[in-house]
Amino acid sequence: MMMSNVLFYTHNKEDLKRVVRMVVEEIRKTEIVSHTPMNSEEDRLTQKEAARFLGISVTSLISWKKKGLVPYFQIGRSIFFSKVELLELARKNPGLIKPSRK
Template identity: 50%
Template sequence: MYKPILYGFTKKDLEYTVELVVNRIRKTELVNQTVIDPKEDRLSQKEAAKLFGKTEQCLIGWRKKNLIPFYKIAGSVFYSKRELLETARNNPDLVKS
């Protein structure tokens, strides 16, 4: 049985690694979420970026490449949380770190 040896890592390295793991688990749970309250469905660009742990510029790039669904209302861009999560389920490589 393989026993990993954890030496040569700083506390900061370990904290960073744990944070990465927790964020990946959170994204997985979020993507697999099925029921969304209609009041929580509409997201601003900032909220959508936070949902996936990405920058707003990243979302703009995805939008320009037609990789994610979006809506434009009176010049403002909005996203459907349900549709974004469905897109993420169908394209898991899109939301990988």
């Protein structure tokens, strides 16, 4: 029994570009995660530290957290944010982090 290769041409050039971008983005995420210890103590920020890092108020950060706009994790009753995840969020949303006023 002979099997032939069947090719389906259902995707255009833009579809291919979109898929390549998605794959590259996933690879970048993996590289960031593998090179930085996620949720380690050096990556962990309190709500106050995360708000300062993003240049927003703690109230705004809590609001974003409740709306699911910003990733966080909980240890016991304490809420923490990953600096790596916040940086990734900022990369995807230019203008999110305001310049610090030091």
